[in-house]
Amino acid sequence: MRAQLRPYRREIALIVAFQFLQTLATLYLPTLNADIIDKGVVTGDTGYVIRTGATMLGITLIQIAAQIVAVYYGARTAMAVGRDVRAAIFARVQDFSAREVGQFGAPSLITRTTNDVQQVQMLVLMTFTLLVSAPIMCVGGIVLALRQDVPLSALLLVIVPILIILIGLIIARMRPLFRSMQERIDRVNRVMREQIAGIRVIRAFVRDEHEQDRYGEASQDLMDVSLRAGRLMALMFPTVMLVVNVSSGAVLWFGAHRIDSGGMQIGALTAFLSYLMQILMAIMMATFMFIMIPRAEVCADRIVEVLGTESSVRPPTDPVRELRSHGHLELRDVDFRYPGAEASVLCGVGLVARPGEVTAIIGSTGSGKTTLLNLAPRLFDVTGGQVLVGGVDVRELDGTLLSRTVGLVPQKPYLFTGTVASNLRYGNPDATDEELWQALEVAQAREFVERMDGGLSARIAQGGTNVSGGQRQRLAIARVLVQRPEIYLFDDSFSALDYATDAALRAALAHRTADATVVIVAQRVSTIRDADRIVVLDDGVVVGAGTHGELMDTNPTYREIVLSQLTEQEAAA
Incomplete structure (x- = not known):
């Protein structure tokens, strides 16, 4: 004082x-x-x-x-x-x-x-x-x-x-x-x-x-x-x-x-x-x-x-301001345990995501999917192992560079009081109106934004309570697209969308993020079955990795998840 x-x-x-x-x-x-x-x-x-x-x-x-x-x-x-x-x-x-x-x-x-x-x-x-x-x-x-x-x-x-x-x-x-x-x-x-x-x-x-x-x-x-x-x-x-x-x-x-x-x-x-x-x-x-x-x-x-409380995520004393490679995300033998918890949420997790590929993470509720995704933008710091972005440990990376490189759409998207435009420009204040409309189109949000009174200038209430859950998710996806990071992290960001909108959005995303690294956490098998690589988590441990077809043949955990949502014929299609 x-x-x-x-x-x-x-x-x-x-x-x-x-x-x-x-x-x-x-x-x-x-x-x-x-x-x-x-x-x-x-x-x-x-x-x-x-x-x-x-x-x-x-x-x-x-x-x-x-x-x-x-x-x-x-x-x-x-x-x-x-x-x-x-x-x-x-x-x-x-x-x-x-x-x-x-x-x-x-x-x-x-x-x-x-x-x-x-x-x-x-x-x-x-x-x-x-x-x-x-x-x-x-x-x-x-x-x-x-x-x-x-x-x-x-x-x-x-x-x-x-x-x-x-x-x-x-x-x-x-x-x-x-x-x-x-x-x-x-x-x-x-x-x-x-x-x-x-x-x-x-x-x-x-x-x-x-x-x-x-x-x-x-x-x-x-x-x-x-x-x-x-x-x-x-x-x-x-x-x-x-x-x-x-x-x-x-x-x-x-x-x-x-x-x-x-x-x-x-x-x-x-x-x-x-x-x-x-x-x-x-x-x-x-x-x-x-x-x-x-x-x-x-x-x-x-x-x-x-x-007097210091953040557990401390800025590096000598921050690295240049990446060794672009769009490369790697988790090396990662452990994470919440303070006071009896057991670790993640144990020895290894994962590599590369530019031009879609990496999906699937698992039962409580398997640690969201926690894993939150480690890349340093919402938490690992308690063991390393998280590398562009070949550099995130704990040594300059915070501004990390935020420009990694874009996260959280499980519960949050919108701020203001307008559609002010929310979309949150990660890129210099974005033009044309760029905002392009991002909205990819996120399958252009149509409903055009119907709103004022379009890009339409008011958004605190938390986005004046739009539906699906609209909030699409605006949050558009916001990260405006930022144009090298690594996109989608944490169950399609859960509130109907199947047709989900499919259209993923198809549009594939073109927009063709050169970027995309990591998707999802509960729906239909959302991730076409991913280049699927990582299966169970109780914080990686129990399988591969394509949809490979995992259906070799991984009982993945097969159980798939068959709980699809029939045998649908899963094989």
Whole structure:
């Protein structure tokens, strides 16, 4: 967090200077007020009263101006710090692999970027506007109270420690409640996100009441913790005011006896009472901070946890910026295991895909097909073996070069808020409209895009929810075609297409990607039966490789998959 404050040292210095000036002005006013009473009103010196009053007016104007400047710079700096922290979190999350994103969870990362940053931002603002002046006012008030009357100042030795102890006891109980509150906010966000994303499933299974109960439970837990924290916060202010009122009564009581004995003047008692109020108000201002500090501290810890987490996919220290060969993808004895998993997802996988060839990967659910495909663009890093693109280990390859070389169409295609054109240009911002239409035609998407209002300028909702699943898949395929990589990876990217569209798309792709390397993961045998080479995965192990005909004759696993979808005659055709 200090790194985010470092660029604003000049602004912080200005805030401290003007807060110091404003506090000094506030401290000096009671002394002038005492002088007016004791040296002007009591003696009847009207001229002294006017002159001192004019001085007080001038000091008050300085006090107001200094406070305005301090608050302005304080608010501006606090907002800038919040902006910088959010940017730092976003940049760090952008570097995360899928492993770290899964570790934190999307709802928690959103909460940390919004709610947690807001709490820290408010603490920074309160620090600049209150905490700077509070210690100066407290110490200065004590010194000036002693100057008015030393014996009466003995009351401060009792009042201040009692107030600090009471506040400390309350604060100690608040901190664990605030941590629990932030965790429950995460849970509410998680449940809400799941319900929004899974609304169709909820409606299909008529589970509305169940989801309402689940959200109600999460919301009730948050309310219970918030109420406990709120009760402690509500207890703090009456505690402070009780000490303030009791101490004011004690000062008036003992001060009256001092005046009666001639040891103190009326103006001095008035000034002493003002300084007592300033001391207690300084402690009360610090109390505002103490209320916020536990929650902001928890939020800061959560933010630092994100900023301090290194991605498991680390950029190379000396990146290779030139490929040894083009369009060549090779997996050498690859192992992959998720953190904490009992068994590896992939074990000793070897695969070679060459330009001008279509390599297909097929296997049962959970055999590791998607994980294997995600290793090439470094969404994960292997835990054993090597993944080579263009003859270079992907862990040594420049990230920009890797992204230009490998194009992935994920199993669940995602479209961003914007237009058809903005989504298609995601991998190639310089693509012309003609290139976009060509890609759409190959992806069998031109017809429905032309029917959309605006064509390439047609609006796309977040996640592509305003188009069908098949249309999303075709737009995602068109997007990677616009990028024109050397290696195309299709992760079950034809599953939402009907057989006629699937066949037409694969025929068009064959011409467009004739010189490129194509790797297809598919569940449909019809999609991959014409591939140059088919790799069969079973429980993370390669159990066969060859053409459709070869595998039908020699590989029982492949034959079982094929015959679960086709008849013997269809498989042999």
